Amino acid sequence: MMKLDGIHTFVAVAEAGSLSAAARRLNLSKSVVSERLVELERVLGTVLVHRTTRNLSLTEDGTAFLERASRIAREVAEAAADMAERRGTLSGPLRISAPVTFGRMHLGPALYPFVRQHPRIELTLDLDDRRVDVAADGYDAVVRHGEVGDTRLVAWPMAASRRVLVAAPAYLAQHGTPASITELEQHAGIVYTNRGAADWRFVGARGASIVRGRPGLRVNNGDMMRDAAIAGVGIALLPTFIVGEAIRSGALVSVDVGIEAAPESIYMAHPEGRRASAKLRALADCLRHAFGTPPYWDAS
Template sequence: MLKLDGLASFVVVAEAGSISEAARRLGLSKSVVSERLAEVERTLGAPLLHRTTRKLSLTEDGAAFLERAARIVREVEEAAADMAQRRGTLSGPLRVSAPVTFGRMHLGPALYPFLAQHPELELTLELDDRRVDAAADSFDAVVRHGALQDSRLVAWELAPSRRLLVAAPAYLERHGTPGSPQELQRHRGIFYVNRGAADWRLEGSQGVQVVRAGVGLRVNNGDVMRDAAVAGMGIALLPTFIAGDAIRSGALRVIDVGLRAAAESIYVAHPEGRRTSAKLRAFVQCLQKTFGTPPYWEALIPPCGAGGEG
């Protein structure tokens, strides 16, 4: 008879593409995962994986078996979680991906009380600014900032997000405070590298304007962008969840050129077709309640200005 732990190991190996990565995700040794796979194949009487020195790939039988096996594993995990919730507890694994800066500044602190309240919940939080494939990388959910780009995901908004043009007072004293898009393009900018060109896309009554500026720094981390702006290296377009404390303290000033960055959202998403588990619903509700509407990081920040990360 097939064992559930064997099915679960096969599903994770197939999704991870290697036994070593699957073992890391499962918190097991490679030898245990290998033995579980071998037992599943012996029980079924067919090989499920092609094994080479470089990678694993599914056999025709393995590909046919994977979809049902994954569905069985998810259903059992969700059923167990629902039963735990009926008893007033949440339990079992929950694997989430989130951006580095938002995870460090806001997500982690919001989740510590949640985890203390549900000690049987096994949360794996992986901070990574790349846009992971939630299904292929075996995440139950992803936390993202911006616009939802993958139609295969089902999303809930955690909080609205806006981005503001900001600079240090010392920088503005040296170079002047721009009051229009034309003046803005004469300044040095601090840009988020994954967004491509050295420009800001800002909106006004005439639609979207692309405002180009000189490059002071390109970097793929919001913390570094904020710190560079505080150090006087140029003007940055930053989310208030990153720049809020520096704006409130006076280390950064908001610049108003009559245009705003497009409104964005911070959201949680999970792959389409998966039933929403009780623990994921509780995770989302915890974050929504903690962040508030408007979110707490907006406190005392002026409503004017060009509103987000890079």
């Protein structure tokens, strides 16, 4: 008889790309994952996965079985969520990805009351600044800052976000304060590598402008960008949820070049075609309430 845990395990292996990664996702040992996969193959009478010491790939039968297996696993999870919702209880696993700095500074404090309120939810939060593949990496949703780049995602706005140019007073005293886009291009920039060359995008009365200045430092983390700006490395374009406190303390000052950075937002996104669970909707409501309108980091 085919077991649901075998189907769930096969889907996790296919999505994660390895037994080890699937084991971490399922919170099981690698040996248990392997045993479940072998048992499923025995019941089906076919090999679903090619295994070598370094690689893992689906067979032709595995590829054919994956589509229906994924649908079965998803529908079972949705059915369980529906039953829990009918009982007025939110329970089961919920896996979210979020950026490191926003997660540490704002998402974590907003999540802790939610976790206490719903002790039967098994929440996993992965903090990672890279753009993960929500469906392939097995996430229920991602929390992100910026624009929605993946058209396969359904995005829910959580809060508005502003980005401002900032620099240390000592840097501006030494190098001067730019007052225009043209002058800004002559300064050392602290650039967020996960966004690429077009990150410094501004919008004014004449439309959009992209600044490609001289990179003084390229880094993939907002905390380090802020700290580099405070250290006088150059000018950074950062959201106020990262630099608000540094501006209020005087460690950084905002730089006005006569044009605003393109507006962005904090959003939660889940895969298109997958019905959002009751616990995911409850989490989204919790975050909106915690962040506020306008968000508390801009309220002052």
